[in-house]
Amino acid sequence: MKRIADSTVRRLSIYLRFLEEFEERGLATVSSDALARRGGTTSAQVRKDLSFFGSFGKRGLGYSVPELATALREILGLGKEWRVVIIGAGKIGAALAQYRGFRQRGFHIVAAYDTNADKIGRELEGIQVRNMNRLEADVALERPDIAVLAIPGEGAQAALDRVVRAGIRAVLNFAPVQLSAPADVTVKTVNMAMELEGLTFAL
Amino acid sequence: MKRIADSTVRRLSIYLRFLEEFEERGLATVSSDALARRGGTTSAQVRKDLSFFGSFGKRGLGYSVPELATALREILGLGKEWRVVIIGAGKIGAALAQYRGFRQRGFHIVAAYDTNADKIGRELEGIQVRNMNRLEADVALERPDIAVLAIPGEGAQAALDRVVRAGIRAVLNFAPVQLSAPADVTVKTVNMAMELEGLTFAL
DNA sequence: GCTAGTTTGTGAATCAATTCACAAGCCCTG
DNA sequence: CAGGGCTTGTGAATTGATTCACAAACTAGC
Numbered sequence: 468m469k470r471i472a473d474s475t476v477r478r479l480s481i482y483l484r485f486l487e488e489f490e491e492r493g494l495a496t497v498s499s500d501a502l503a504r505r506g507g508t509t510s511a512q513v514r515k516d517l518s519f520f521g522s523f524g525k526r527g528l529g530y531s532v533p534e535l536a537t538a539l540r541e542i543l544g545l546g547k548e549w550r551v552v553i554i555g556a557g558k559i560g561a562a563l564a565q566y567r568g569f570r571q572r573g574f575h576i577v578a579a580y581d582t583n584a585d586k587i588g589r590e591l592e593g594i595q596v597r598n599m600n601r602l603e604a605d606v607a608l609e610r611p612d613i614a615v616l617a618i619p620g621e622g623a624q625a626a627l628d629r630v631v632r633a634g635i636r637a638v639l640n641f642a643p644v645q646l647s648a649p650a651d652v653t654v655k656t657v658n659m660a661m662e663l664e665g666l667t668f669a670l
Numbered sequence: 671m672k673r674i675a676d677s678t679v680r681r682l683s684i685y686l687r688f689l690e691e692f693e694e695r696g697l698a699t700v701s702s703d704a705l706a707r708r709g710g711t712t713s714a715q716v717r718k719d720l721s722f723f724g725s726f727g728k729r730g731l732g733y734s735v736p737e738l739a740t741a742l743r744e745i746l747g748l749g750k751e752w753r754v755v756i757i758g759a760g761k762i763g764a765a766l767a768q769y770r771g772f773r774q775r776g777f778h779i780v781a782a783y784d785t786n787a788d789k790i791g792r793e794l795e796g797i798q799v800r801n802m803n804r805l806e807a808d809v810a811l812e813r814p815d816i817a818v819l820a821i822p823g824e825g826a827q828a829a830l831d832r833v834v835r836a837g838i839r840a841v842l843n844f845a846p847v848q849l850s851a852p853a854d855v856t857v858k859t860v861n862m863a864m865e866l867e868g869l870t871f872a873l
Numbered sequence: 874g875c876t877a878g879t880t881t882g883t884g885a886a887t888c889a890a891t892t893c894a895c896a897a898g899c900c901c902t903g
Numbered sequence: 904c905a906g907g908g909c910t911t912g913t914g915a916a917t918t919g920a921t922t923c924a925c926a927a928a929c930t931a932g933c
Contacts, residue, residue, distance in 0.1 A: 527929035544870035568863035660771035667747035730899035
């Protein structure tokens with residue numbers, strides 16, 4: 468299979484959101500043009516994006532809303548429940564723990580980890596805060612799929628190395644540093660300061 | 671001036687971070703190749719990115735670390751102090767309020783706003799939480815440059831409309847919805863659920 | 874079951890971003 | 904101050920993403 472561009476995957480996520488919205492409103496079918504309008508892109512773009520994965524529409528009619536939604540969930544890997552661990556039980560960790568969007572989309576937060584004795588043993592939005600030194604043993608047992616790094620920049624690379632060594636192959640990083648990892652590990656970084664710089668550049 | 675690609679601006683942010691790192695280590699000059707290696711890109715890319723804005727290097731020698739850092743800060747608009755308001759004093763708002771990366775880069779958080787009476791009047795990491803109904807009056811007076819939306823998806827479009835009407839032209843949105851705004855307003859959305867879907871697609 | 878009216882799926886064309894490749898410029902050494 | 908060794912800045916070439924445009928396939932109305 469040809470490599471799929473990041474921008475394509477992003478748009479698929481967007482389409483899925485709109486489809487869920489349409490589903491709630493009870494619409495049975497939707498055209499690539501309607502999806503495009505809702506998402507600020509073009510109908511050709513929508514059709515091209517989908518064409519990488521198959522043909523889901525009926526000519527002359529459009530796409531069945533529930534069918535396309537199911538197909539997109541499948542493509543995006545949302546068919547199964549993913550287990551997530553949060554590294555760092557500070558403010559960002561807490562914000563993530565309570566973030567509704569995760570649960571809604573089948574992401575189950577298994578536990579949070581911290582090194583701070585004051586936090587260990589407590590609960591964060593109903594999620595256990597565990598001692599970071601248990602990480603490797605827990606990962607071996609519970610096999611989480613994704614780690615979210617919610618810690619300061621200094622410790623981020625070391626934490627990444629640890630979760631990778633423990634066997635986790637997908638990481639979402641909120642620390643404002645560039646991280647490096649083996650090629651078979653996917654790391655996405657969300658850097659808020661960088662986003663703000665994108666804004667100040669525009670101003 | 672030609673339009674500058676988003677990806678270019680992102681990379682400039684990254685280069686600036688590395689330059690600051692090099693500055694701390696006391697390096698006087700750096701080559702495009704060294705910057706590229708540190709940032710996982712190519713030396714041609716670095717030079718091309720910079721060439722959109724002028725020539726900052728010396729042939730045979732490379733770039734002066736402090737000079738290039740200054741130039742990049744200027745380009746990215748980090749020369750002045752930007753005033754930021756946070757809309758929403760919940761968990762995400764709190765996480766942002768304490769986020770060190772902002773202060774370090776010249777972003778001054780003026781205030782947070784909320785509609786919840788329990789939160790109004792308190793402090794969030796040393797930042798006043800004000801009644802949302804004061805927003806327009808305060809913005810007229812204090813002229814903040816940037817608004818950060820840290821509220822649930824339902825209210826996000828309405829909040830965006832309000833800050834735009836009040837005169838703010840740059841918005842960083844953490845609500846998991848697609849927002850629309852007039853063309854002269856720059857909106858950047860950070861959607862954590864979407865980032866996670868990028869990961870599950872890769873897996 | 875034929876015709877008019879839609880809308881898909883997809884090669885071809887265009888537009889944008891990245892990489893190549895090299896002349897021009899600078900430092901350093903002797 | 905001439906020559907060797909680097910490194911920049913930038914047109915040209917390439918690679919990648921988006922848009923165009925149209926044949927093929929479907930629905931609905933009669």
